[in-house]
Each structure stands twice: as C-alpha cells, then as structure tokens.
Amino acid sequence: MSLKTKEEYLDSLRHMKKRVFIFGEEIEDYVDHPMIRPSINAIASTYELSHQPEHKELITAKSSLTGERINRFTHLFQSTDDLVKKVKMQRLLGQRTGTCFQRCVGMDGFNAVDIVTYKIDQDLGTEYNTKFRRFLENVQLEDLVVDGAMTDPKGDRRLSPSEQNELDLYLRIVDRNDDGITIRGAKLHQTGAINSHELMVMPTRALKESEQDFAVVCALPADANGIIFVFGRQASDSRRLEEGEIDVGNLQFGGHEAVVIFEDVFVPWERVFMCGECQYSGELVEIFAGYHRASYGGCKSGVGDVLIGASQAVARYQGTETAYHIKDKIVEMIHLNETIYAGGIATSYEGKETPSGTYMIDKLLANVCKLNVTRFPYEIARLAQDIAGGLLVTMPSEKDFANEEVGPLLRKYLAGVKTYPTEYRQRILRLIENITIGAGAVSYLAESMHGAGSPMAQRIMLKRLANLDQKEGLANRIAGIQKEMK
Amino acid sequence: MSLKTKEEYLDSLRHMKKRVFIFGEEIEDYVDHPMIRPSINAIASTYELSHQPEHKELITAKSSLTGERINRFTHLFQSTDDLVKKVKMQRLLGQRTGTCFQRCVGMDGFNAVDIVTYKIDQDLGTEYNTKFRRFLENVQLEDLVVDGAMTDPKGDRRLSPSEQNELDLYLRIVDRNDDGITIRGAKLHQTGAINSHELMVMPTRALKESEQDFAVVCALPADANGIIFVFGRQASDSRRLEEGEIDVGNLQFGGHEAVVIFEDVFVPWERVFMCGECQYSGELVEIFAGYHRASYGGCKSGVGDVLIGASQAVARYQGTETAYHIKDKIVEMIHLNETIYAGGIATSYEGKETPSGTYMIDKLLANVCKLNVTRFPYEIARLAQDIAGGLLVTMPSEKDFANEEVGPLLRKYLAGVKTYPTEYRQRILRLIENITIGAGAVSYLAESMHGAGSPMAQRIMLKRLANLDQKEGLANRIAGIQKEMK
C-alpha cells in the first residue's frame, strides 16, 4: 500500500539515524524533541489527511508511473487539473496547520527534475530520467518525504561560484569514481529537512561552462554518512520548551529550517540525475521556481484564512466585530488573500504539457503570484495586528494566568465579551502573535518574501517573459506609428 | 450567415433612426459623426476580428441554441472554457482598441438573464426563458449589438426606489395591457448605447415586495419610439472635432457613455422577460455583476498592455529605456496588469454549471478581480506618467507642429533619440495622455472604478461570500479553542 498513515510516518523517521544539532548540542531523539516535533506534526498532516475520504481527491492522485493511488506530494503532474488540485491541497493544509507544512519543495522538485532530465536524455542520450523515475517510483511506493535541497550559501553575492574565495560556498562534486560521486558543500534555509526521509540536491543558479562541478542533481537518504543538520532559530522558538500550551500560539504545528552540511558525502551513480551538464542548470532552477512560486498561492492563502479567522474571532471576543472599520479591515484581508490564491490557480489552469508528459505551470503568472505573496501577507498581518489591539504584545504569560494570586486578577481584567471565557481571547491572541510576530511569522512573512526566490528574482522573470516588444507594437499601431517609419 | 462583417454592421446602424443629442443638438447622421464614430469603430472591431482566422477561436463560438458559428459576444457560456475564452477575447480586444469596446454588457447580461429567467420559469411556471432565448436566437442570427441597460439614476442615495421624491428615478412599468407594457425612466452611464441595435433593460438593485413596478427585464430596438440618447462628455472629447489625427491620441477608437431616456416606451409581451418578480431582482443584479466584474480582468489588462507598450516605446524614443528605475517601473506595471488578468481567468476557470445549462463564474473571485481593477490601473497610469516625463502635458498642439515657423523649431527641440522621428514621440505621448488623462482615461480609470459596481459593492460581496465562520473555526481549532468551550 502506497499511503502511509501518520503513525507509520513517525515510525519510519524513528528508524533513521540523522545527525541533528540544536542549541549547540547534538541530539538523539529528534522525533520527540519539542523544538522539532511541531514541524514533524505538520508533515504528518499530509499523511493523516490522505486517509480521510473527504480529502482523498485533493491529497492523493493516481500515479503516472505505477497506476497506484499515491500521496499527491510525490506525484508528477499529468494535467492542469493536477496543477490546480495541488494548489487547493496546499490551501487546505495551510488552513489545517496554520503554518508551512514543508513537503512542497520535494514535490515541485520532482516535477522540475523530471522535465529537465527528460530533456537532457533526449539531447545527450543520457539515462538520467530513467534513473530519476526509478527513484521516484520508490518514493511513491514508500510514501517518502523528500527535501528539495537547492539554496547554496552563495557567500559574497557579487561573485559567481567559481570566483568565490571558498569554492565550497556552492555545493559541488569533489570526486567521481566508478561507483558514484562525492559532494561537498551546504544547503541553507532547508525547509523541513530534518523531518524528511530523503534529500534531493539541485543546483541553485545558472552556471557557466567552467562551473560543471556545481551542476549536480542527486538523491541521498537524509541520514547518509557525512550529512549534518543544524536547526535554525525562529522568533519565540523556545516557547516550545516551556510548560503549558497556550503561549506557543499554534498548539501542534510549526515549521523549521535547517542548515544542511554535506561533508564529502558519497552518492552512487544510480541516484545521480545530473552530473556536470551545467547548460541545463538555469532551466532547472527556473522550472522549479515556477512550480514553487505558484505553490505559494495555495499555502499562504491557507494560512491567511487562519489569520483572517483569528482576527474575526478576536473581534468577536472583544466586542468589536460589528464596528464598521473592523469589518472593512476584514474585507481587505479577504481581498488580498484571495488575490494571492487567484494567482496560484490561474497559474495552474494555464499550465501546458511538456515533452516528458509532466505539466508545467504558466511561468509569467507564477512570478506574478509570488510577487504578490512578497507583499500581501505583510499587509494582512498588519491589519490583523490592528484588529487584535495592543494586548497582542503586552499580555502576561500563561504561567501568570496559572498563578494563584494574579491569575484570577488577570482573568478579571482581561475579560472581553462576557459570553466568552478570557482564555479564548488569550489563545486567539497568542495565535495571531504566532503568525504575525512569532514562530509562525517566519513562514507566513519571511518565507513569503524569500521562499522560491526573493522579489527581485520574480521581477527579473517578469521583464523577460512579458513580451514587451509585442506590447510596444500594440501601442505604436494605435498611435499610428507605422512599421515603415520605424 | 451569422457573422456580420464590419461593413454590414455599419450599414445596419445606418438603417436605424435613433434620437441622439450631442452638445445640445439633435443629430441625424450619428454613424459618421466624429464624436461618435470612434466608439462605433471599437465595436466594429468585434465584427472585423470574427472573420480573421487567427482570432476565430476566441471571437466566435458555436451557438448552444442553433449550433451555428456565432460571435462570442452573443453566446451563452456552455463551459468554463467558454468563460476563459471570453476573458481572453476581452484582453485581445483591449489590446487592439486601447479602449472599451462596449459589447460586453450585453453579453454578460444575456447570460445573467438566461440563468435567472430559467429559475423564475422553474419556480413560477412562467415562460420568460423561452421568450428570452427566442429573442437571443435572433440576436445571434443577426449578429446584433445589445446594450445591457441596468443603471438607474438613483436620485437621493439614502432613499429606496419607492421612497424617492420622483418615482421615475428608477425605471418602472407605468402601464400594462394585453399587448405589452409601457416603461418610463432613464438608464445612466450606458456604455456604447448609441452604437447598439437593441437595448435590454434590467433592474439595478434588489427590490422589495412593494417595488414590483421596478422589476422589469425587457428588450427594445434602440430606435423604439420614446427613446432618447444624450451623449456623455469625456475629457478632451472635442479633440475629435479638430483637424489632424495626432492630438486625439487613439486614432481610431474610443468609448462613449450616454444617458438613455425612456419616455413611456411600449414593449410587447414577447420581449418582456421579467415583469414584477421583484424577489429575483437582487439575484439578477448579482449574477450580472459577477460576470461583468470578471470581464474587467480581460479588457483592462488588454488596455494595460497598450499602456505598458506605450511607456516602453516612449522610454525608447527618449533614451531612458535602459535606466534601471525605468525598467523597474515597467516591471511593476506588468506585475499589476497580470494580477488583474489572473483574477479574470481564475474566476472563469472556477465557474460552475447552473440549472439552465449556462455557466456561472466564481462570484468571490470575480469580486476580488474587480476590486483590484479599481486600484491597479490608477497605479499603472501613474507609473506611465512617471516614465513619460513632463512633455506628456506640456506639448504644443499638432497644429503648432504644422506651422511653418514654429513647426521646425518644435521638431528640433522636442527630438529625442535621433533614430526616431520627433513625431513618434509626439504620437506616443498623445496616446499615453489619452489613456491616463484624456478620453481613454474615462474607460481605463473611471470605468475601472465604477463599471460593474463601485468598490464598495465588491467589498460587500466579499464579506458575504468569504465564509468567515469557517475561517473562524480553523483559527479556533489551531488555537485549541474547543467547540464545547464555546
């Protein structure tokens, strides 16, 4: 059976022996570590929902490789309908977790690698796509989480990979032999790496002829020899280490990013899907980014739903939900959130088949979608803070509420509308805090800015894809500027 | 043959004897009147392109009523593909005309009337839909332009139709007899009414039980007895009366709006599609508005393309097109314009079949689309003015350029990059002026604001359609607020 349960997923992680560092110490039991567990829970949702009949259509798909029912996160998109369902699945999971659920980079990576390896094979007679699909078939069968590992450290941004003071600042092949290759380097900002079964390494940018060593795509078990994970900090992260359950804001779920270091890690040829074909590197990045920029139209509108709902709830608990300006701000949040979503699904509906059979989204609209994502969540969060009121950032800790002397006083003085317990207000404010200025803001805001490329990356693509010459022709024609004049 | 040529369209208008007033005078030959002709040309484009093979797929459709190839502007949408093609057709025509092409209100009206009359017939056993489809069949066969006449004057906005000082401020039935009904009132802001063959009257808002006389849908020939058109002014409109062809900005095309007055006009029962069923009035308006709000995602992004192209062109003629900040502004214009478009097509793709078989767009997204249209064209226009430079509003008239003494001096001093004649710069600046501060700004800006409902109308719908309760539930769940606590 291809669909793991939530429990099977947790078990499968427990069997992996990864090297994980947090707060300066290497830890053993990363699955039950309170700092990491919320991000494991978030991925676990992708398993849990796959077994719920009402979500089956969105969360699962029929594999194009095996014909089996598989988790959509391991699927190659076979139609625009698949692309649209992906975005709807992402919105659903955003709504359920209120955070980043971390399984999209792998999914978008599969599809990008499939298209590009197919093309390389066609052009150069290699067998990368065959090997990749064999790998993916197993991923589907075992229902694995695969971290798409793309972002290199980049060092001094003015310098290309080969110009860097330290060559390892872009992950590279340091050895090749009959059995495989050895890679060295690091990938930064790895969303959800520690809760993955596999890592799929990809290059981070277009490369020059002389930079072949950086042109590598390959897959590795996340506990392969030489791989080290260092857990990244988030705002208010250590609240997870405190007793209690309210101040953390989002009770069960969270995201994480890690620095993943590859200390001369060996990869057998069977798992190498690009090795030196630097001329395809730019295209791979562009296709991956295209998919992933559309993905944000789903997940972030899902989290947006949660934040809008929380804002509406806090207004209700405080007695302001009928004030005109509050309603108007809620409407503005809805508008911005749905604009993001419209971008995601428009991008998907306008997808087209590629030679490998895998469907590609519309690149221009994907960049439009993501560029809105770099702006609107910030404004939605600002409006949420406006509605929430100052208590959002001045409320005492839940331990104070539990104190015998001041607890009752706080409940008395922080009461809102009498039909709702003060604890409702407390909880919903902590959730808004989480998403707008806490650990959740890392994924809702900063990740919206930089994930799948910073805004400038989208702007460069928009310039390139917008067919300005045609537009200029339209204008000249209407203005009566003749071709022969030109 | 159902598809008229451009010439046949012009001829057919010449056979109609409408009463048209401009500048205080009634005119005879409205077809060749220089103030009106540009708007007739714009509609003529919808005929012209229907015969061009490369546009056949967008501009024509197979009639669901007759099976014939018809102009899409007379079509009942039979699929989401039809809805998407509508938006793409609108973008194409916006690109070709650089203005409003005025045939959409009728199209969106047909589909709204079809859905609602079908429902009335089902509910009440009437035969409105049958009559309507008979009417529409003829429209398709004759390839007619039908003005959808919805917006009543409304008088004092604080008062409902029946509370107004003057009851005629909402168009109403003043008499009923065996042959038909008599209506009195006016419709304002009628986009392109004078270049239409028919008017289809619809109510403008939800109505109360006591307001049955205002609940009327019917069709009339545009030259029916008692109908008077008064042409509306636009910025710089009288440039069309000047000699020359440059200062008008958009050489061939323009839009117009008219006040249409109905002085006790008789309508035979055969052409009456709603008569007193006030309970359906609100729904009709909402469905029409839904369609029409999505339409703006198409036409305005088409005009946006022209304005972006003009901005790029003027930068080229002036030697600034490689300056970073100019490129960045062009990118911003593209981004905003495509965000509008993404809204239009997402709305269409998410359409659903209604009981009449006609497809309805997604109402929530339609309102999102239109609300962006009330903002982004203004910002795009602002950026275009930024790029254009001050000459946009300080350039002497084309007659000055034609003057023997100052003409050569102006050509000398207003020259830009030497490879382009000064006239290019002159023409393209006049086009940007037209769209951002001239006659074209009426359709690109003010119509974007108020067409298909002013922004507040969209906001009210967003609040109603966004399912806030569900969002609140999502937030409460993540915050650990139990149902039983509530």
Place this chain on the structure above:
Amino acid sequence: MSLKTKEEYLDSLRHMKKRVFIFGEEIEDYVDHPMIRPSINAIASTYELSHQPEHKELITAKSSLTGERINRFTHLFQSTDDLVKKVKMQRLLGQRTGTCFQRCVGMDGFNAVDIVTYKIDQDLGTEYNTKFRRFLENVQLEDLVVDGAMTDPKGDRRLSPSEQNELDLYLRIVDRNDDGITIRGAKLHQTGAINSHELMVMPTRALKESEQDFAVVCALPADANGIIFVFGRQASDSRRLEEGEIDVGNLQFGGHEAVVIFEDVFVPWERVFMCGECQYSGELVEIFAGYHRASYGGCKSGVGDVLIGASQAVARYQGTETAYHIKDKIVEMIHLNETIYAGGIATSYEGKETPSGTYMIDKLLANVCKLNVTRFPYEIARLAQDIAGGLLVTMPSEKDFANEEVGPLLRKYLAGVKTYPTEYRQRILRLIENITIGAGAVSYLAESMHGAGSPMAQRIMLKRLANLDQKEGLANRIAGIQKEMK
C-alpha cells in the same frame, strides 16, 4: 508703491508685445485669449490677495533690499518664518485658485540665484550678486512676475549636453561681446511663462568643465527680440473656447505651460548673473530644486483642500455623505493631503541661514516632501473619483442641459438630494473632473510628478543626504559590532 493691483498687472501685460503661438497660429491679444486668460487670472490672484488685509501677512513681506512692503513672490527669504509663510501662502493660493498659480518658480529661482551668485562672487571676485540684486530690486519695485526658465529639452537622455547630436538641445551662449551675450536654445514645460514680465534663465543640470557655454544665468524681458512662446496643450483645454461656464470645471482659473524658444537672443551684461562658471551649475540646480520641492508641500495641499471639499460636497448633493465608507475615504484624503503639507512646513522650519543672508530650506526634508507629492495627489484623485461616482465621466454637456427638450429631462433624471439643484451636482462634478482628469489634472497630477524634478531625482538626493554611514554606525553599535573588529 510696490504692490500692483490685479488691474495694474493686467495692464502691464497688455503693454508687452510677446510672440505667442496657439493651435498653429500666432495671436496678438494673448491677455484676453480664452485659452490663456485663466492662467493670467491665477497669477492675478497673487496681486489681488496682496491688497486684502486678512492676507497681507502671508502674501506680502518687508523687502530685505529696500525695506518696502513687497509681494512675497519677489522676496528673498530672511528667516525660517519667511520660509514657512511661503508655504502657507502657497496653500492659500491653491485653495483660492484650485490650480497652479505659476509664480513660484520665479520666487524660488531668485533665492537660489542669490545664494549661488553670492558664493561665486566670494570665490571668484565677480559681481554677479550685485547685479542680480539690482535686477531683483526693480522686480520688487515694479512687482513683476518672473518666469524661472530652467528645464532644457535634453534630447537623448543618455547623452550629456556636449554629446548631443544637436548642441542647442541645451540652451547655450552662442556669442559674447562687449555689450553682452547671445543665447540660443529652448526651455520646456515653462509654467506660466506667457503671463510673466520677465524670464530668468538658469542651467538645468550639473555641467562639466567643457560645458561652460551651457552655464548661463540671465534675465530677459519676456518680449525680448527672438523669444517665441508656443502654448502647450492640456486635457480638455478647448472647453475654454466653448460657450457656457460649467463644463470647464474651474470657472476662472487654470495653469499653462509653454515651450519657450530663444532664437539668438541678446542679453546685456547687466542682466547676466552667471556666464561659464559651470562648477556652480549643479549647486544652483540643487538649491533651486530644494526650494521648489518644498513649495509643492504648500500649493498641492491647497488644491487638495479644494478636491476634498468638492468630494464632500458631491457626497452631500448625492446623499452619500453619511455612509461610513465615504467618510472614511474623506479621512484618507485629508490624511494624505496633510502629510504633504507637513513635509512642506517641516522643511521650511528646519531652514538655515546661508552666507548671503538668504535662508535655505532643509534639503533632505524637501526631497521627502516632494516624493510624497509624486504619489499622494494621485491617490487623493482616485478617492475623489470613487466618491464622485460614474456620472463624473458620463454626464452630458452643459449645452444639453440648456436644450429645450432634453434639458428638463436631464435635470429630472440627474437630480440628487432634493434640497440641492441638479446644477450644483453638475458644477461640482465638473470641478472634480477638472482636477482629476481634465486641465486641472495637469497641474494637480502630472506637475506633481515632474515639477521640480521627477521622482528619481528626489530619490538620488535622499540617498546622498541621508547620512547612511552614521546610521550604519548606530546599528553596529547596538548589535555589538566593535569598531576594532571592523
């Protein structure tokens, strides 16, 4: 007596024999020409108000040169109080005219020229300042309007003055002799040139050593031999030529810009205030721009007051003024408008004395002020159009209202709240049209964008003036980054 009356001003113009072209024809009686007269009326207001006791303090000042009471528009600023009063005077005049009143460029130019010529004299031992002050003394005594003529055509923007294909694209000295100099070239976008008595020519940018011929400051009577004015077009400009008084929107006032061509014009040495000192050119432009950017904080907030008032009035006439969203939009307009004003007065209050005794505004804040002016009027105008409703751009001409048959019908159907005549609505909508999409939009919007330099010019200055190093030091210190580490 130094303060002319309005009538004396008009008379004085009639005595000047300027060469003025409009619509391809040279005209004689430019003072009473209906296209030009509104801009003469606007300047005339600066005379009229100088005699009204309640405005004396703002509109007049005590001359630092003669001790006489003079019009503030001819004054050298002697204190921050003078600088602030300038901005307040500009707001007042914007409120009274609803447009650009065109006398500021000269005023700001005087002060800039005073500071820089003083410096040149100090540095180089020249007598420019002495000559300039002698000239200015006469301007004050005669209460003259002086057009500050700065903006050269610039041709291909990628090329410096000396690289242009045609050297005349920057105004330059083509001959020098014992009596004076001869200049050739043109100045574009000359706000209000035709209603001026004098032109004061200034260079338009920083110049290189090899570009001495372009470094010229001098004053000429506006009817000097060889000067030609070509009137610039504005949106809806020819409404001034129509009969009637409503459609023009702003009944009395308007602005104008002209192309001013200098065909080998002779200037005696007595009126030459810079001649070849190219090293001071950049500073002169910067100081002038500084003053003038602050000026926009006054005049545009004054026009903004008119537009806000018109929006409030139209809401009242239509019965929407108590709707929450209308009130909220009015508040937003007020907020943006006052933000502009705050910039203008802050800039002035923070002014400092210069060696010449003339006070200079704060340059950083002046650029901040102007950059807001390139944005907020556009948003204020958008909100005004939102409040106004669609009739803003669809209302028939006033001649239609005067027609016997349709006039009464229009008055019936375009009636709003019954206590106000339809004509109120008609007039106030035409005023909003004027300011947001008509002739007034030229000064309220496009001039706000480009006057005193386009937005990019402000941004360059902000970068230069913001003392980023100091800010970086502040951050490093708080972050614990030690100097010695660096």
Place this chain on the structure above:
Amino acid sequence: MSLKTKEEYLDSLRHMKKRVFIFGEEIEDYVDHPMIRPSINAIASTYELSHQPEHKELITAKSSLTGERINRFTHLFQSTDDLVKKVKMQRLLGQRTGTCFQRCVGMDGFNAVDIVTYKIDQDLGTEYNTKFRRFLENVQLEDLVVDGAMTDPKGDRRLSPSEQNELDLYLRIVDRNDDGITIRGAKLHQTGAINSHELMVMPTRALKESEQDFAVVCALPADANGIIFVFGRQASDSRRLEEGEIDVGNLQFGGHEAVVIFEDVFVPWERVFMCGECQYSGELVEIFAGYHRASYGGCKSGVGDVLIGASQAVARYQGTETAYHIKDKIVEMIHLNETIYAGGIATSYEGKETPSGTYMIDKLLANVCKLNVTRFPYEIARLAQDIAGGLLVTMPSEKDFANEEVGPLLRKYLAGVKTYPTEYRQRILRLIENITIGAGAVSYLAESMHGAGSPMAQRIMLKRLANLDQKEGLANRIAGIQKEMK
C-alpha cells in the same frame, strides 16, 4: 542637583519594593532580572545622555517651575522650540537604544495634566494645578521616572464604563474620605511601568455625567500598597534568559509593558489632581494623545534609523549594497522614515501657547503624524526583511556557532564578503530580526500601531479637526456655486 546619573537612577530603583510577577512567580530583585534589565537600561540612557555635553541641549531644559537645569522628560514645554527639541531628543534616544525608551508617556502626561488642571481650576475654583505643579516640582528635583497610566482594560468594547458587567474594568474611585481616595482597577499596556518611580493615573476616555467615579487623575509611588505589576510577554523574550549575547539582537536595550493592577490603593488628597470632573476627561485624553502622537514622529524615526543602518550594513556584509534594487529599497526606507519625522517636527513647530503657559502641539498634524506611524514602520520592516535575505529567520543559534564541530562549519558556510567576519553578519541579522520579528518589533511595529491610540482614533480626530465646511466652501466657490443658491 536635579540630574541623576545612570547609577543613581539604578540605585533609586533598588530602594523601591515593588510587587512584580513574571512567568507566574513574584520576584524580588527586579532591577537585575535579565528579563527586565534591558528596559531599565533603556530608561537609564535618558539619564546617561543628560550628562553628556553634546546632548545637553536636547536632553535637558531649564525648568519653568524652579529655573533649574532638569531632564527634559520632566519639563513643561514653554515654547515651540521645546516641542521640537522633544521630538529631536526622542529621535536621538531611538537611535541610541533601537527600541522604546519608555519615559515619554510620563512627560506627555505632565503637560496634558498641567493644561487641563489649570483649566479646571480656572473654571471651578479648585486647586488641582497648584497641587500638580508641587508634585511635578519634586519630580524635577529628584529626576524621577513617572509612568503615565492611562489605558483601562475596557472589557466589552461595545459598552461604556458604567455599562460593563464588571465596573472595575475601568479604574475607579471606590472610596473617598478626609485623607484621600481609594482606587481600584487596572491599567494595561503600561510601557515601562516597572522601571518607574511613580505612576500617574489618568482616565482613558470621555466620560458621562454618571461616570464621575472614573474621572480620576492622581499620582502614586510605584511601590504603593496594593499595586501589582505583571510583566507582559514579547516575541522571543526569553532569549534574554539564555547565555550568550548575540541571539538577543539588541544587546543592552529593550522595552517592556506590564499589566498594573490597583487593589484598593489609597491616594492622599495632595496627590489627587482630578476627582470626579468627568466633563474634562475627554479633553485630557485628547491633549495627552495629541502630545504623544507627535512623540512617535521622533522615537520611531530614531529606531527607523537603526533599522536602515542595519539593512545597509547587512547588504555590505553580504555583497549586495551596490545592487540597484537594494539601493532603491534603502532610499524607500529613508523616505518613509523621514516622512514620519517631518510629521513629528511640523506638529511641534505649529504648537501654540495655552492659558497655563504650557505649549500644545498642533492636533491635526499630530494625528497625521501618528497615522503614518501606524503604516510606514511596517513597510520599512518589510523592506529590511527583503534586504536581509532568508538567513534572517533560518540562522542557527549562537550556541551552535560555539559548538566545536558545527561552529567552524557554520562560520565557513555563512561567510559573506571576506573582509567582514561571519559574526558581523550574524549580529546584524539578529538585530534586524529583533526589530522586525522579535522583541523589538513589539515596540517598532505593534506599539506604532496602538500606542497613543489605534489608527481609528486618529481617523476620528482627522475628521473632526479638518474643517470640512471650509473646504466645501472653497470648492463651491471655484465651481461657481453661489452662497445664495444654497
């Protein structure tokens, strides 16, 4: 001597026995508690700088009560110069601390209470002002920190104080006797209360005749019997409890807010400055809010300077500081930041003397200033996050950098431009994190939103103060709408 040193301030706090709760426990040594100390350090800066000659002019003033040199934070403003210097002092302290320095509420409160008590005394023959000035004289002499305690819990926002389910939700007088009064209630969001010597209680809103018990102004020692402080949580607050000094972002400084509970606290008559005069309550709030809204123009632009500097620094360390789009974003940050500042100083310069001799700021502009503060810091923070890159939220903890195995790897892989140690990048990113998504964001963002009143409070004032009638008159006049027509 009236000016305490930093050390004297710390000592003086140690002598006070306040009841302070944090994390559910009452603590003794609140002065050296690592959670609280940063906010004490911030206030300590106001003492430290008062002794530095270069800051003496801004930080100190000559008392109007005693003629002594006092700290400006205890000063009654005697001129617009005083008002402007206040804002400049606030900017300076924002620059030095990078956070809220918490001494402004008291200062603005003094001035508001002075004006209003003077008025009450004049009107009613009371002696409140005399008592208040006697109190203030001692504050100046002892150089005390006084927390202005205004914001009541408010409970159900739809209900007025007397309608609340629980009357204590607005602080009130529960007993009066010959010696004084007894008050009960709470004040929320008390910025910096725990580091204060005194609390000055003020009402939070306009009150009705029947709500006299809520109309109380009085001063109490912060350790008076019955006062309890509960420390409020902030994002990432517990990083202060961790070892190390980098992850906290701002090494020395921070703000805090507390819930202050008054459990039947006695206040002698000598310290009661309003007792039941509810008719002055609204005015007191309005005057206080006016001062305090202007204050934000100073402090927040100071913190903005730090954030701009940090963004410039991180760009330098990463090698992006010369990229056009980075420079452009820095410029935008500067522009927004200076717009805030311009509002603050314009408000101050336009101040006017009141009957008590104390100067009041311009209320309209103060609301404009603050309304910009509710928007621009959010956009500045968004831009800072854009420039910072993803590492802002994915960087491992400083303990990881200290680990023997992964520390060197992190330093290798997170290196930027080679001339700067990785630790620079680490420190500056933590500072940006602090201000935009950590503890500093509480003061830079959420406090900017809600401090001195939420945005809606400013909007209400703008509507009231903007003189709309006059604006309407201006518009009508220009449109030719005669008074007699009206």
